Amino acid sequence: xxxxxxxxxxxxxxxxxxxxxxxxxxxxxxxxxxxxxxxxxxxxxxxxxxxxxxxxxxxxxxxxxxxxxxxxxxxxxxxxxxxxxxxxxxxxxxxxxxxxxxxxxxxxxxxxxxxxxxxxxxxxxxxxxxxxxxxxxxxxxxxxxxxxxxxxxxxxxxxxxxxxxxxxxxxxxxxxxxxxxxxxxxxxxxxxxxxxxxxxxxxxxxxxxxxxxxxxxxxxxxxxxxxxxxxxxxxxxxxxxxxxxxxxxxxxxxxxxxxxxxxxxxxxxxxxxxxxxxxxxxxxxxxxxxxxxxxxxxxxxxx
Amino acid sequence: xxxxxxxxxxxxxxxxxxxxxxxxxxxxxxxxxxxxxxxxxxxxxxxxxxxxxxxxxxxxxxxxxxxxxxxxxxxxxxxxxxxxxxxxxxxxxxxxxxxxxxxxxxxxxxxxxxxxxxxxxxxxxxxxxxxxxxxxxxxxxxxxxxxxxxxxxxxxxxxxxxxxxxxxxxxxxxxxxxxxxxxxxxxxxxxxxxxxxxxxxxxxxxxxxxxxxxxxxxxxxxxxxxxxxxxxxxxxx
Numbered sequence: 001x002x003x004x005x006x007x008x009x010x011x012x013x014x015x016x017x018x019x020x021x022x023x024x025x026x027x028x029x030x031x032x033x034x035x036x037x038x039x040x041x042x043x044x045x046x047x048x049x050x051x052x053x054x055x056x057x058x059x060x061x062x063x064x065x066x067x068x069x070x071x072x073x074x075x076x077x078x079x080x081x082x083x084x085x086x087x088x089x090x091x092x093x094x095x096x097x098x099x100x101x102x103x104x105x106x107x108x109x110x111x112x113x114x115x116x117x118x119x120x121x122x123x124x125x126x127x128x129x130x131x132x133x134x135x136x137x138x139x140x141x142x143x144x145x146x147x148x149x150x151x152x153x154x155x156x157x158x159x160x161x162x163x164x165x166x167x168x169x170x171x172x173x174x175x176x177x178x179x180x181x182x183x184x185x186x187x188x189x190x191x192x193x194x195x196x197x198x199x200x201x202x203x204x205x206x207x208x209x210x211x212x213x214x215x216x217x218x219x220x221x222x223x224x225x226x227x228x229x230x231x232x233x234x235x236x237x238x239x240x241x242x243x244x245x246x247x248x249x250x251x252x253x254x255x256x257x258x259x260x261x262x263x264x265x266x267x268x269x270x271x272x273x274x275x276x277x278x279x280x281x282x283x284x285x286x287x288x289x290x291x292x293x294x295x296x297x298x299x300x301x302x303x
Numbered sequence: 304x305x306x307x308x309x310x311x312x313x314x315x316x317x318x319x320x321x322x323x324x325x326x327x328x329x330x331x332x333x334x335x336x337x338x339x340x341x342x343x344x345x346x347x348x349x350x351x352x353x354x355x356x357x358x359x360x361x362x363x364x365x366x367x368x369x370x371x372x373x374x375x376x377x378x379x380x381x382x383x384x385x386x387x388x389x390x391x392x393x394x395x396x397x398x399x400x401x402x403x404x405x406x407x408x409x410x411x412x413x414x415x416x417x418x419x420x421x422x423x424x425x426x427x428x429x430x431x432x433x434x435x436x437x438x439x440x441x442x443x444x445x446x447x448x449x450x451x452x453x454x455x456x457x458x459x460x461x462x463x464x465x466x467x468x469x470x471x472x473x474x475x476x477x478x479x480x481x482x483x484x485x486x487x488x489x490x491x492x493x494x495x496x497x498x499x500x501x502x503x504x505x506x507x508x509x510x511x512x513x514x515x516x517x518x519x520x521x522x523x524x525x526x527x528x529x530x531x532x533x534x535x536x537x538x539x540x
Contacts, residue, residue, distance in 0.1 A: 046499045069404055070486040071494060086403045200500045269309035281314035283499050286321050286331060288339060292314065299312040 035255055037065040041087035044073035045199050046282050046289070047137060047219060047275065051091045051243065053293035054266050058302050062262045064255065074172035075100045082246060083125065089247035094118045094132060095239035097246070099177040107236045111136065114240040128249050130263050132242035133270040137219040139178055139238045141231045144206055148229040155232045157187045159213060165192045168202040168214035178238060180215065186237050200283075203228070219272065221280035243270065269300050321503070328503040339492065339504075344511055347488035350478045351519070354410055355471050358417030362466075365418070366425035367451065376426065387419035391477045395484050409481040416477060417470045424469070428462025429455055461534070464527035468520050475516045489515075 038059065042052030049070055056068040069087060072078045079101055081087045094111070097118035098104040104121075108114045111132070119129040141156050148154075151162040159165050169180040176182070180194045195211055202214035203222045213231075222228065245263050252260060274296070281292040297303035320328035332340070365383075369376040394412045402408040432455045440454045456463075482490030492508035528535065 044494075044498055049495075068486075071482065071491070072404055080400075081404060084400075084403075086405075199498050201497075204500065271309060274309050274311050277311050277314065284322075285314050285317045286501060286504075287314060288335070290338075295312045295314070296309075299310040 035065065037067055038089070038251065038255065039087045040066060040068045041072045041078050041081055041090035042068065042070045043075075043078055043090070044071045046279050047217070048091060049289035050278050050282060050293050051270070053289045054297060055091070055245070055263060057293055057297055058262050058266050059259070061303050062258060064259065075176070082127070082248070085248075088251045089245050091243045092246045093137060093241040093243055095138070095241040096178065097121060099239060103177065107239045111240040111242055115242060115244065122246055126249055127246055128252065129244045129246050130260050131267055132244040133267045135219065135243070135270050135272040135275045136241045137217050137243070137275070138241045139215055140218050140233065141213055142202070142206065142216040142223070142228040143213050143231060145227075145229045147212055148231070153229075153231060155234045156183070156237070157234070158231065159187070159192070160189055162212065163191060165189070165213050166195055166211040167192050168195050168197045168205045168211040170199045170215065171196045173215065183237055186235055219275045219279055221276060221283050224276060224280065243267070265302060266297070269296070324500070324502050326502050327506050331503050332507050340507060340511060343487070343489050343492050343508065344515065347475070347478055347490075347512065347515060350406070350409060350413070350481060350488055351471065351474045354413030354417055354474050355467065357410070358414045358421055358470065359467065361414065362418055362421035362425055365422050366429060369426055370429045379422065383419040383422050386415045391416065391480050392483065395481065399484060404484055406485055406487070408484050409478075413474055413477060413481070417474060420470045420473070421466045424462050424466030425459065428459030431462070432458045460530050461527060464523055464530070468523045471519045471523060472516045475512060475519065479512055
């Protein structure tokens with residue numbers, strides 16, 4: 001009986017030592033900087049591929065383990081991937097967060113207000129946002145200059161004067177808060193018909209006369225040459241759209257302060273002029289997003 | 304920090320061919336072979352191989368089971384043919400909430416698709432083994448297990464190969480759609496060339512997928528010939 005008790009005591013002690021060793025080891029590992037891999041997400045268009053690559057390359061250079069998952073779209077889907085922990089962060093447009101995710105009807109009056117409100121929304125969900133980029137990439141309605149001249153079009157609402165208008169919209173933005181249906185409602189357009197076209201095909205459709213108007217992005221390189229007229233969004237339908245990384249709070253804590261600093265440095269470089277040229281380097285010069293991002297980071301001393 | 308404007312590097316100009324987005328620009332294709340097309344081709348082959356090998360193992364197991372217990376054949380065939388009718392894009396999207404934007408999602412879907420054709424052809428192959436051959440083997444004193452491995456499965460090789468051929472070619476096609484889930488393979492290049500329209504990338508990646516399918520099919524035909532020397536002797540005679 002006594003022998004049995006002693007055995008049990010030894011076993012208990014052994015178990016305790018093992019447990020201590022295990023937890024000790026775990027603690028030591030996190031203290032010596034073995035950090036989990038960070039998964040960056042990006043949506044399914046050029047600008048996101050470039051920004052995603054920049055985050056990835058700059059963070060890798062700074063010593064972080066990073067994986068990039070491209071082509072996760074649309075907004076709802078990539079947000080779901082973030083909240084479910086499939087990705088740790090992704091670059092998102094501030095206005096999109098308010099309009100699509102927070103379903104906030106009121107449009108803030110400045111870019112800063114938009115960011116602050118978007119950040120407040122994300123913080124309620126265990127997420128946070130780092131500093132926004134200087135550039136904005138807003139949706140805009142483009143038409144051919146000749147068409148605008150013929151009907152004297154200046155604002156989106158003027159499309160009502162142009163008779164039957166075929167409107168090119170990318171497939172995942174027909175019914176959303178920034179989508180075709182809401183746009184038509186907001187501007188009271190009564191004689192329009194939507195044509196669902198992938199991002200990038202709108203310009204070809206405008207050129208071929210397949211559509212009269214198209215939803216485009218203000219940082220599209222196709223807009224640089226004056227071949228298209230943007231109609232004024234005088235009702236502020238599309239809001240303000242700077243980019244900021246949306247990231248899990250605990251990931252930020254886990255990775256340490258230098259992590260956010262690295263991303264902030266990248267984002268501070270992204271002016272409208274820079275982003276238009278970056279988009280052009282991919283869409284027109286046909287370099288890969290990785291090449292374009294790398295060259296830009298090298299030129300600015302981040303790589 | 305943001306006060307200072309960024310340095311924008313000179314990204315140069317596209318070649319004349321690329322600038323007018325001609326149907327196919329050989330110069331650009333050559334320049335991007337190693338950093339774009341080759342890695343995508345290898346990924347495409349990997350995704351396909353994993354799925355076909357796993358699918359084949361499962362299908363052989365299921366077919367052998369149904370060969371022994373023939374009442375199982377109808378329900379198994381029903382389930383696999385149902386899976387086969389679900390559109391790939393829909394199946395991918397159904398799996399994403401469970402297994403995420405991952406290779407796992409893609410492989411689960413691909414394996415489920417491969418089962419129907421593989422199972423059907425393998426089971427047919429087993430059933431079409433001449434009764435005489437099985438009877439002769441039994442007469443020689445072979446056990447049921449020996450008959451399966453030494454007679455039936457060997458004589459079914461032509462059916463196995465034909466099942467693998469159709470399945471491999473089909474899987475190479477479906478892997479191209481998997482780019483909606485993982486940013487890998489030739490489908491990723493095709494998808495990106497649609498989102499940022501560019502003919503050379505679109506046509507180059509598409510042509511490579513066709514070439515890969517033809518090459519895989521050819522390799523399986525060759526493997527089939529090597530595995531069935533008796534067929535050749537019969538042809539020669």
